Amino acid sequence: MAETTEPGSYFVANYPPFDRWNENAVEQVFSAFDAVATDAALGLYLHIPFCRKRCKFCYFRVYTDVKAADVERYSDAVIHEARLVAAQKAVQGRVLKYVYFGGGTPSFLSVKQLQRLVGGLHESFGWNEAEEVTFECEPGTLAEPKIMALKQLGVTRISLGVENFNDSILESNGRAHLSNEIFRAWDWIEKADFPSTNIDLIAGMVGETTESWQETVETALKLAPDSLTIYQMELPYNTVFVKSSKDNGEAAAVADWPTKRAWVDWAFDRFVKAGYSISSAYTLVRNSKNVEFRYRDMLWEGSDLVALGVASFGHLSGIHYQNKTHWDDYLAAIDAEQLPLVRGLVAEPRELLIRELVLGLKKGSVDTARLRTKFGIDPLIEWSEIWSELCEKGFLKPIENSNSPTLTRQGLLQVDSLLHQFFDK
Numbered sequence: 258m259a260e261t262t263e264p265g266s267y268f269v270a271n272y273p274p275f276d277r278w279n280e281n282a283v284e285q286v287f288s289a290f291d292a293v294a295t296d297a298a299l300g301l302y303l304h305i306p307f308c309r310k311r312c313k314f315c316y317f318r319v320y321t322d323v324k325a326a327d328v329e330r331y332s333d334a335v336i337h338e339a340r341l342v343a344a345q346k347a348v349q350g351r352v353l354k355y356v357y358f359g360g361g362t363p364s365f366l367s368v369k370q371l372q373r374l375v376g377g378l379h380e381s382f383g384w385n386e387a388e389e390v391t392f393e394c395e396p397g398t399l400a401e402p403k404i405m406a407l408k409q410l411g412v413t414r415i416s417l418g419v420e421n422f423n424d425s426i427l428e429s430n431g432r433a434h435l436s437n438e439i440f441r442a443w444d445w446i447e448k449a450d451f452p453s454t455n456i457d458l459i460a461g462m463v464g465e466t467t468e469s470w471q472e473t474v475e476t477a478l479k480l481a482p483d484s485l486t487i488y489q490m491e492l493p494y495n496t497v498f499v500k501s502s503k504d505n506g507e508a509a510a511v512a513d514w515p516t517k518r519a520w521v522d523w524a525f526d527r528f529v530k531a532g533y534s535i536s537s538a539y540t541l542v543r544n545s546k547n548v549e550f551r552y553r554d555m556l557w558e559g560s561d562l563v564a565l566g567v568a569s570f571g572h573l574s575g576i577h578y579q580n581k582t583h584w585d586d587y588l589a590a591i592d593a594e595q596l597p598l599v600r601g602l603v604a605e606p607r608e609l610l611i612r613e614l615v616l617g618l619k620k621g622s623v624d625t626a627r628l629r630t631k632f633g634i635d636p637l638i639e640w641s642e643i644w645s646e647l648c649e650k651g652f653l654k655p656i657e658n659s660n661s662p663t664l665t666r667q668g669l670l671q672v673d674s675l676l677h678q679f680f681d682k
């Protein structure tokens with residue numbers, strides 16, 4: 258792994274990697290929807306692709322110059338898509354275990370637009386029995402009535418995209434909000450008393466120093482969320498930062514990897530001292546509360562996930578799939594009463610095992626006995642050389658008689674750079 262932060266990404270979001278997904282698999286995704294599903298848990302992910310402004314490090318499919326009519330057109334399409342999906346044999350009658358509103362910025366929608374969208378979705382999918390309904394928010398899009406509406410709509414976990422509390426850093430990285438909007442929103446969120454609150458931070462945004470990072474961590478601590486998510490800044494291709502560095506020849510000033518790891522390490526120590534536990538390479542949870550991440554845990558352990566919206570990623574009966582990635586294509590498919598699929602991948606059982614192994618390791622420890630029972634392969638034997646090497650390098654604690662290989666803090670802090678060695682060539 259290079260020490261400097263070069264353009265590109267180490268982050269492992271899924272396996273097999275997206276560059277292997279292809280349009281030839283779409284027919285098999287259609288067939289999977291038309292067949293009786295497995296007994297896996299079922300979740301729903303809904304992509305809201307609107308943002309007030311494009312952050313300079315963002316590589317997601319988002320639209321920033323939208324009018325109310327665009328939001329309504331999109332919401333109608335998503336409601337329509339929900340109807341098409343819910344009628345599929347593989348989905349009919351199944352109970353949603355979790356729901357996730359991501360983006361983009363789900364809180365970009367007004368109260369009325371949200372009520373209309375959720376009302377429409379409920380005609381196809383009820384989520385009264387869901388164990389978790391997560392909703393991502395951008396601070397500057399919030400107002401007290403909107404937060405109260407989210408609570409009434411059944412959101413159980415509200416996640417605030419803070420990223421940093423320093424206004425000059427927020428501005429340099431193209432964030433749409435400033436710190437006063439964070440504090441204002443947080444007061445309303447606390448007042449609404451959601452079952453679970455989360456704050457997102459990014460270590461190593463352009464302009465970050467050790468001092469500014471420590472201030473951000475201390476401020477987050479004062480807000481006392483139930484959980485925190487901390488990502489280390491990357492520079493994926495296709496971001497404003499990478500494009501402008503190509504144009505002007507100057508690389509974006511992102512701290513190197515050892516520095517970012519040291520910052521996250523410091524934050525982990527600080528939060529642990531304040532009564533939080535490390536729940537994965539990117540998350541901390543308050544000990545005094547029984548905080549769970551049903552979305553993460555179920556998805557990483559092989560649940561089905563219905564994806565709604567443009568460019569959304571789903572998973573059904575062992576098949577990965579993605580929706581059409583362009584606005585017009587997505588809407589045209591829905592207008593034609595078709596599932597808007599663009600590509601997929603039929604994963605082999607061994608690939609599903611690798612997927613659960615590498616995603617599990619992101620939590621710091623993986624239950625190999627569960628994987629052995631599920632897939633009939635013992636990961637400790639199958640990848641014995643890799644485990645030994647990780648131990649020798651100090652990234653893994655000695656395994657001894659354990660069925661749960663556990664990363665050291667150093668291993669956890671760079672887990673995404675360690676996972677690729679488990680991939681099949």
Ligand code: SF4
Pocket residue numbers: 307308310311312314315316317319360361362395418
């Ligand atoms: S708010 Fe999130 S999705 Fe929107 S532009 Fe910024 S990083 Fe991308």
